[in-house]
Amino acid sequence: MQHTSLLERILRGIALTLVVIFFMFPIVWIFMMSFQTNETILRIPPQLVFEPTLANYTALITGKLTTAAGTLDIAFMRNLWNSVFLSVTSVAVALLLGVPAAYAFARHKFRGSEDIAFTLLSFRFAPALLVLLPLTLYFQKLGLANTYIGLIWVYQLICLPLILWIVRGYFEDIPADIEYAYRIAGHSWFATFRKIALPLAGPGIAAAGLLAFIFAWNNFVFALVLASADKQPVTVGALAFITSSGIQYGQISAAIVLSITPTLALALYAQRYLVEGLSLGAVKG
């Protein structure tokens, strides 16, 4: 296998270049668009060289777009805040609920534990609307419609199975003897959980949290169905942009860039754990 011919190396190089172009081009292009004025964007053929402007970002951040036609309010920062708040809170709740449960599933094989774990897993694979559509009706009755609490609860559909199954794996990786040793030394199960299990599974828990955050952030359908404008995250909010009149393509691009930057940054940070997270612990990176 060591003897790769020159031709093969060239072909491999070309193939990899094409792959990189295909997957990176849209991100690069949108990034470039976000620094362009509407004028340069609309020019044909598209411009590779242009004078960058921060106007799109300024408009988004100040929430005011001043054009010749007048001033337009953009609620994008609100969407961004909703995304941050919903994702952070959902992950926090999922960690609070999921980590103890994961510990119970990993350490105490009790009656029904596998059934519960698999039911939670099945949420990951069941059609979201199956649950969401009746929920809209329930939420209206319960007064949870268009509330953060309602949304955070539904976000557990994505966060909880992920946390549960990944963290469970990390707990299972801790040799039982280590925990036994701490118990025998005279410590309660709770002290053992806090002083031994949690610190040792810590990096895994953090990674699972980051992944859950990414998935929560990227979710679209929950908020589309259950939230109206003031509670919508960026995924839904940005889509509304394209249909609303008056907003320019540069601002949409800037909104996209701002919306995908957090997840891309976190993904880079947690990339070592990504494979394991994406496969719910079945494949180690």
Added chain:
Amino acid sequence: MASLELKNIVKRYKSQTVLDNLSLTVADGETLVLFGPSGAGKTVLLRLVAGVIDPDEGKILIGGEDMTDVDAEFRGVGMAFQNFALFPHMTAFDNIATPLQARHSSQGTIKAGVESVAKLLKIGHVLSHKPRALSNGQKQRTALARALVGAPPLLLLDDPLRNVDAKLRFEMRLELPRLLADRGATVVYVTQDYKEAMALGDRIAVMSQGVVKQLGTPEQIYREPANIEIARLFGDPTINLLDVKPARDARGIYVGLSNVQVHLAGAPETAIGRDCIIGLRPEALHFVGENEPGAIPVTVEAETPLNEKIVTLVRTVRGREILVSRPAGTPGETEGKAHIAVDSKSALLFDHASGERIGSKNVVSLRNGEAA
């Protein structure tokens, strides 16, 4: 004070019975060695005593008090694990200190306690290291220190020398008995190494498939093993086993070995005429002149000098291979034709079919439930 009593313990994993109606008593201050092959249930037994797993049936009494349903942290035992089970995120000091911290001892008491036990085990200089930075020997000593530091009345040691190198094992085998004796604790010690078992145990419980096959002093286990399996496990090189059918003549009971009639002093009458296996320890055989009574002609095949003894592989005229051992530095045949004789008092007779020793007069043999 801290005697240990196990009454009719049963432990099953799924359909498999790991411990089968096992009963055992360890007196206060005694060191009991649990010896047996892996899978015999030794480690499970230790964990049941420690309280980290629960028996399906039976009772566990520590110091006369029923501890069966008491959580591990309230049993007051110390335990060292085969794989050390050190807390990887804590320094050696913090590892050793955990039992003292659980009692909410003052910082000063903890420091003094850890340092004195560390000094005893010669790890005072590595207390600030994390387990990752410790050698295997240091890890093992740290684990031992953690088990000892709280001066528990009952000490459980799960094959603590298994994962350390040969040199350290040798040292610790000399060191541990004194250490344990000084503590005055009741000790249950698990090992798969018969030399360790013989060196450390006041008594040895030989376990196999979840039952205690034989319980006795090291001397008893060695001299009067309950069955062939135990005879094989104790002794290095292993015992020679030959098919025989004892018979009787005017001089007493004898067996035929390579057409030579070898008389066995004190052999039981019940063995006569039965298909038997005779067990001859290599050190119960010695080279003799051709004309000695009971001299068996053999051919020397190979000679292996070990540290303190020389082991010779010989072949009988019937082609059976036998190991003969003699202390190093003593004379013996090294090649060609030779003759050996049997120290008949130490010959062991086993029933061919069951493997049980025949005439186990002085052997304390425990059979739990149905015989295996």
Added chain:
Amino acid sequence: MTAATMQRNRPSGFRISKRVLPYVLSLPALLVCIGILIPFFTSVVYSFQRYRLSQPWARQFNWGDNYISFFTDPKFWNTLQVSLLYAGITVLLELLLGLAIAMLLQKRSTLNNFISIMLLMPLMTAPALAALMWKLMTNPGFGVLSYLASLIGLQDFRWASSPSTALFTVVLVDIWVYTPFIMILLLAGLRSLPTQPFEAAALDGVPRSFVFFRITLPMLTPYILTATLFRLLDSIQQFDIIYAMTQGGPGDTLTVFQVEAYLNFFQSTNVGRSAALMIILWAITYFLSNIFIKNWLRLRERARGLA
């Protein structure tokens, strides 16, 4: 320490028993579980009802009518067909492409690792936003892709807005987002394979194609199965990309299950039909996930064993 002091160490007050503890720990998660199972069962009930939000007074059980009407409903057959077609095409193409890229990047080198991390970026982009990005790039007025298409002679290539190319366009976006998923799983799989068979084959001069089909593929199969089924389960339920891109249109070109159910619920306010559609989709995913979970568990146990 004597038995008496041990006794004293034991707390006298409330203490969670060993048997109850795991239930206590998992109870909160269990409650969320139940909270989500309730709407699931509600959906089952709705699917057996004639239930329109616009005519709440006419709500009644019609038992299997919602399902029976599907047999004669061309819209349903269209939904089924588009969903299966979409899932089939995307997963197949992503699998081939993902495997190819994984093999290109198999060797551990700084460049390869860097590229594999870069390729994760589409996967970490919210699918709805990815659709929006492609929508901007395929805009007939200024989209860079429309321009590039015109350069190769495809004047007036209308991407997602033409019924003949809409499927192609959303599949393209799906491939862009999800190929990295398969790639990264297979790459991890490839890199975890034992090297010995490959070295032996190289020494014996076994042809490359033989090595690929007889050694690489069989050993990679569990990873391929897991990746494929993860993707199949997601793809058959695809909503974000299609809805953000075309809202199921033009016409009913792309009314896959979830999009159709969404439109039925919010536009036609036909709750009964919408629920019935979801139950059928659920049955399909349930069937797929049952095949999948065994394989996934085996792989998971193997990964844990390696740990």
